[in-house]
Structure formats: structure tokens, C-alpha cells
Amino acid sequence: MTNEAIMERLDKIEENIAFLTERAKATEELKNDLSPIVHDGFKVLMHEFGSIEHGFQLEDLTEFIKKAMVSFKNMTYMLDKMEDAIDLWKTIEPLMHSSVPQLIQYMDSLEQRGVFDTYRAMIEIRAQVAETYGPENLRNMGDSFVFLIGMLEKLGDPKVRMMIEGAANAFSELDLTEVKPTGPIGMVSGMASKDAKRGLGVMLEMTKTLGKIGLEVPKVDEKAAEKAAMAAEAAETKKASK
Incomplete structure (x- = not known):
């Protein structure tokens, strides 16, 4: 082997040694940089593990793994149902984008x-x-409420509503301060007006209608009356105490 070949190989060896030296130096610098971080992280990790030491044992992990292996079928079923729920949500979500603003707008209109x-x-x-x-x-x-509901149902008849509204308007226009004493002669002269004759005709028709109704005054049960009186007295006492 010539001297030139030997020198060439020595140069290559020096280059490799220089490269390895640089790599070792970089590794040493990285180690020096990471050592404090790893040390602090290890201390934090040990502290956290120490806080859960009383609630965690290695046997618990073993039991968990055993139950997980036995429950793989249930977990698979749960994941399938979760996938169905996600598909349902993907189907409902576009509808909610349009329905929720409409619902908010409707609630705002009600407000x-x-x-x-x-x-x-x-x-x-x-x-x-x-x-x-x-x-x-x-x-x-309760019976009174049912009776009132029945009366409200009868008020749905336009004729009944018209009569009640007309009577209410008539009573609202009536001024009792202008009423004058009237005798038999005044009554006869007052009946000459069309309104008086019409009113007398209405009263006559109402009298005929009431005559067709067989109203019987029920006998009040003494026990029921006593019970109602006691309930009213209790209500008054409660109201007075407040």
C-alpha cells in the first residue's frame, strides 16, 4: 500500500471521528437540556401517582383488564349504538338549523x-x-266547576251571546239617577213607547220559557251543609292567620 493510499484512509478516518465527535457533542447538549425537564416531570409524575396511591392498586388494573376483555361484546354493541346515534344526529342537525330559529321567533312573538x-x-x-x-x-x-264549564259551552251559541251582550249594553246605558217615581197612570203612558212594548214582550217570552223549566229546590243535606260550613270556617281561619 502506497503512502498516498494510507494518507487518504487516515483522512477519511479523521472525518468520521470528527463527525462522531460532533454527534456525541450534540447528544450531550440535548441530554443536558432535557435532564432538568425530565427530572421535574418525574417529580411531578411521582407526586401525582402518590396522590392516587390510596385509591389505586395494581390488582384494580388487573380486574379492569379482565372485565374489559369479558365485556368486549357489550362494548361493541355500545359503539354500534353510538354510531346509530351519531347518524341520527347528522340527520337531525340540518333540520335543527331551520327549526330552532323558527321556534325562537315563535316564542319571541308569543312574548x-x-x-x-x-x-x-x-x-x-x-x-x-x-x-x-x-x-x-x-x-x-268540583261540581260547580263542571257546571260552569257546561255554561261556557252553551255560551258558544251565537243567540245566547247576542242576548247577554245586548243585556249588558242595556244595563250599562241605564242611569238609575234619572229614574222618576211612576204610578199606574205613568206606567200606562210609558207603555205607549215601542221600547217599553218590546221589553214587555221580551219579559213575557222569558216568563214562558222559565215556566217550562221544572225547577225543584233540592233539600240540603245537613251533613253536607255542616261540612261546607266547617271548610269555609277553616279557609277563613287560614286566611286570617296569613
Whole structure:
């Protein structure tokens, strides 16, 4: 081997040694940089593990692995159902983008029209009723409520509404301060007007209609009357105490 070949090989060896030296130096620098971080991280990790030491044992991990292996079928079923739920959500989500704003707009319109204020007032009225009357009183009023509902149903007849509205308007226009004493002669002269004759005809028709109704005054049961009196007295006592 010639001297030139030997020198060439020595140069290559020096280059490799220099490369390895640089790599070792870089590794040493990286080690020096990471050592404090690893040390602090290890201390934090040991501290965290120490905080859960009383609630975790290696046997618990073994038991968990055993149960997980036995429950693979249930876990697979759960994942399938979760996939179905995700598919359902993907189907519903586009609908919600359009329906939710519409629902918000509808609720806002109800708020502007005072619907919720009306319900709040109704709740306050119910609270006042509950303060005044107990459950037993309300049970006793059940028949009356049913009767009133039946009367409201009859008010759906346009003729009945027209008669009630006309009577209400007539009474609102009536001024009792202008009523003058009237004798038999005044009554006869007053009946000459068309309104008086028409009113007398209405009263006559109402009298005929009432005559067709067989109203019988029921006898009041003494026990029921006593019970109602006791309930009313209890309600008054409760109201006075408040």
C-alpha cells in the first residue's frame, strides 16, 4: 500500500471521528437540556401517582383488564349504538338549523303578544286561590266547576251571546239617577213607547220559557251543609292567620 493510499484512509478516518465527535457533542447538549425537564416531570409524575396511591392498586388494573376483555361484546354493541346515534344526529342537525330559529321567533312573538305575561298572571291567581282555599274546598267545588264549564259551552251559541251582550249594553246605558217615581197612570203612558212594548214582550217570552223549566229546590243535606260550613270556617281561619 502506497503512502498516498494510507494518507487518504487516515483522512477519511479523521472525518468520521470528527463527525462522531460532533454527534456525541450534540447528544450531550440535548441530554443536558432535557435532564432538568425530565427530572421535574418525574417529580411531578411521582407526586401525582402518590396522590392516587390510596385509591389505586395494581390488582384494580388487573380486574379492569379482565372485565374489559369479558365485556368486549357489550362494548361493541355500545359503539354500534353510538354510531346509530351519531347518524341520527347528522340527520337531525340540518333540520335543527331551520327549526330552532323558527321556534325562537315563535316564542319571541308569543312574548311580544303577552302570552307569557298572561300565564304568569294565571299562576299568581292560582297561588291566591291556593292560599284562600284548601284541596278539600276545591274538591267540593268540583261540581260547580263542571257546571260552569257546561255554561261556557252553551255560551258558544251565537243567540245566547247576542242576548247577554245586548243585556249588558242595556244595563250599562241605564242611569238609575234619572229614574222618576211612576204610578199606574205613568206606567200606562210609558207603555205607549215601542221600547217599553218590546221589553214587555221580551219579559213575557222569558216568563214562558222559565215556566217550562221544572225547577225543584233540592233539600240540603245537613251533613253536607255542616261540612261546607266547617271548610269555609277553616279557609277563613287560614286566611286570617296569613
